[in-house]
Amino acid sequence: MPSISLGNWGGLPREIRLLILKALMQDGCKLSHLATVSREWQIDLERHNFARIKLTTSRIGDFSSMVHRNRVLVRYIWFCLELDDYDCTTCAPCRQALTDDEIDKALAISDTDHCPITASFQKLLSILSTWEPRGDLILDISIYSLSDSDHWFKYLTFMPDTPSAEIPTGGGMEPITLREAYHDIQHGWYAGVRRLAPPVEAIEKVFFEVMEVEPFDSAEQESQWWEQLPSVPVVTGLLFRQQSRRRWKPPALARLFARFPRLQEVHYEPWREWDRMQIPTDKYFEYFFDSLQRFNSHIKRLTVFENFNQQYPAYMQLYQSGVELRGCVSFRNPAPAVSRMAALASLKLEHLAASFIVDAGRFFEIEPAWAWPNLTSLVLTSKSLLPDEDPAKIEAVLQAAAAAAMKMPRLETMEIWNGRRGVAALFQYQALCRQEQARIVWRATWRLALERCAIQAWEAVMHQYAGRKLDLVQEQLDGAVVKSHGDAIHMLRLSHPVIRPISLWQIQREQEALEGVPIVGDSYDYEPRTSPRI
Numbered sequence: 001m002p003s004i005s006l007g008n009w010g011g012l013p014r015e016i017r018l019l020i021l022k023a024l025m026q027d028g029c030k031l032s033h034l035a036t037v038s039r040e041w042q043i044d045l046e047r048h049n050f051a052r053i054k055l056t057t058s059r060i061g062d063f064s065s066m067v068h069r070n071r072v073l074v075r076y077i078w079f080c081l082e083l084d085d086y087d088c089t090t091c092a093p094c095r096q097a098l099t100d101d102e103i104d105k106a107l108a109i110s111d112t113d114h115c116p117i118t119a120s121f122q123k124l125l126s127i128l129s130t131w132e133p134r135g136d137l138i139l140d141i142s143i144y145s146l147s148d149s150d151h152w153f154k155y156l157t158f159m160p161d162t163p164s165a166e167i168p169t170g171g172g173m174e175p176i177t178l179r180e181a182y183h184d185i186q187h188g189w190y191a192g193v194r195r196l197a198p199p200v201e202a203i204e205k206v207f208f209e210v211m212e213v214e215p216f217d218s219a220e221q222e223s224q225w226w227e228q229l230p231s232v233p234v235v236t237g238l239l240f241r242q243q244s245r246r247r248w249k250p251p252a253l254a255r256l257f258a259r260f261p262r263l264q265e266v267h268y269e270p271w272r273e274w275d276r277m278q279i280p281t282d283k284y285f286e287y288f289f290d291s292l293q294r295f296n297s298h299i300k301r302l303t304v305f306e307n308f309n310q311q312y313p314a315y316m317q318l319y320q321s322g323v324e325l326r327g328c329v330s331f332r333n334p335a336p337a338v339s340r341m342a343a344l345a346s347l348k349l350e351h352l353a354a355s356f357i358v359d360a361g362r363f364f365e366i367e368p369a370w371a372w373p374n375l376t377s378l379v380l381t382s383k384s385l386l387p388d389e390d391p392a393k394i395e396a397v398l399q400a401a402a403a404a405a406m407k408m409p410r411l412e413t414m415e416i417w418n419g420r421r422g423v424a425a426l427f428q429y430q431a432l433c434r435q436e437q438a439r440i441v442w443r444a445t446w447r448l449a450l451e452r453c454a455i456q457a458w459e460a461v462m463h464q465y466a467g468r469k470l471d472l473v474q475e476q477l478d479g480a481v482v483k484s485h486g487d488a489i490h491m492l493r494l495s496h497p498v499i500r501p502i503s504l505w506q507i508q509r510e511q512e513a514l515e516g517v518p519i520v521g522d523s524y525d526y527e528p529r530t531s532p533r534i
Contacts, residue, residue: 052076054160057120064127071131076138078160079124081117083145083246088186091151092202117143118215122229125259129230133262138237143244148206152198154182154189155513156206157506158243164501182513194514203312207271209247219251226255235260242269242307242503250281250288257296265301269503272308272332272356282335285357289341293348300350300374304342305499306357307507310421310484311514331420333383334359347372353379353498360384360416361393364400372408377496378415385418385425387446395454398427402457405429406464413495419488422479426492429458437469438462443492445479484511 055063055077067074131137140161149156182189188196216222238257240248247270257263273281292299313330339362346352347370354363360382384393397416405411412433417426425444432438440458442448450472459470482488486507489498499507 052078052160054078054080055124056080056082057116060120060123063124072134074137075135076140076161078140078142079120080158081120081141081143083143085145085147087147088151091147091187091205092199093205094201117211118225125229125232128232128234131232131234133233136236136264137234138239139235140239140241141244142241143210143246143248148245151184152187152202153206154184154187155510156243157509159502159506161239161241161500162502167501167505197311203274206245207247207274209249211249211252222252223255226252227258229256229259232260233262236262237265237267238263239267239500240269241267241500242271242305243506245271247271250284251291254288254291254295257292257299261298263296263299266299267303267305267500269305269307269499270357272306274312278332282338285335285338286341289338289345293341293345297348299348302345302349302351303353303498304357305353305355305503307499307503308356308485309510331383334362336362336365339363340365343370346375346378348374350374351377351496353377353496355379355381355417355498360401361397364397364404366404366407370407372404372411374410375408376410377413378408378411379413379494379496379498380416381418382416383418385416385427385444386423387425387444391448391451394448395451398450398454399457401427401429402454402461405458405461409465411461411465415494415496417488417492417494417498419482419485419492421484422482424477424479424482424488424491426494428495429461430495431462431465431467436467437471438467439471439473441473441475443475443477445477445482447474447476483515484508486511 051073053067053074053076057080059066128139138161142158144156144158146158149158182192182194188194188198211222216225238260240253250270253268257266272278292302310330334357336359339358342352342354342358343363343366349372352375358380360380361384363380382394382397384397401414401416405414408414412431414429415426417424419425423445425446426441428439428441428443430439430441438458438461440450440455442450455470455472462468462470477491482491484507486504489504490508
């Protein structure tokens, strides 16, 4: 075998060169200067560097020239609308000391020179509108302030969408890190433990609605602005993840979706409302789902996950002097009209996962003419899946689901689940086509004895589509280890993701940061101009 000079890079086998390159990519080192090693490395590094782009408002002016030669390599754009930083004077503005206009200004998301939201959208979509459609391109939109994690919400993180294999295991928060990073008595943290609940105004700050105060004078003006944005055929997937706690108006999103004529997949993770705004927001969601089924027939896969934290409702139940209740229930009931509109939107889909924003019991109140010719997978939540619920109600939901499945000729998987602290439950139907059989799995923190009528309903589904055998499987989980709905999702092992993997990690991380802090009821003492003590 001929000897290989240490300086002769080309003398190494290609497999070895690629292994070295891969190791460097995973090492986290700066890769740009490595492109000079060889033409081979330049090609591979550009493919790696340009596949995933983080784009902030400060860089959007250079975006077109930055990717001009390599835009065909771009597969994912994380569009970060990074809002202005803020200090302690506005992290929880005092309602008693300010007028309503001053409060709105302190809480609002401003269209500033630092983060010109409308101009940034206009510029980005104008650039992308010139790209030729080629393969898939995901646009991931986040809106946040880096200051959000400097005050009351130390555990917040702002990260790109990340494959499961690259996410840290567990919450990733060592006790020593909590003690050092989360020691801020002014904002309720002492040696890694939250001792003081955040004020209502602090929660309102991070959950404020985008474009609520400015730059538009009316809803009609805002609607006209969205509709004048250019068409962008290159985008095929959209992500709005739960790390953006600030709220996009569902009608605005519907108009944005219409700018993408090749849009095939949407992942939308809004947060629930914390006060009486839930009723008008549900009206917005009716419009959102209605617009999807009327104007966005090209969408094939839709995932909507309404996130929540079980502690926030208790914080929001007290307002100003503590006398006026804000009407924030611990667990809200999904609006029947929203569930119905989601069902209508699903008639044209191949996959739907709708968690907490709809309820399976209402979703399956179907019309005789409804049919799902393309649907292969359906994932829904049901508030009836609780250990203390009347079993007859659970049976009714499962039978209604079977009746709907009779109208889904391509159905491979249907999952109905629920999760919260101490509770996890999953009903799963899987059609195993190659084996000409199907399987029902009940995986939960309690056992459920399925009645014969429910089993027969699902046997009818199996027989209608050429199945021969229906297997029943029961698995019991330990409710003591379910600290949040995030833990429930992890333990239930659903066949299809109901939330992005990085979002699930963030939910578990938040719960880990709050672990040991009791869920506060409405019986604690309230001190005016201070937060409820825990």
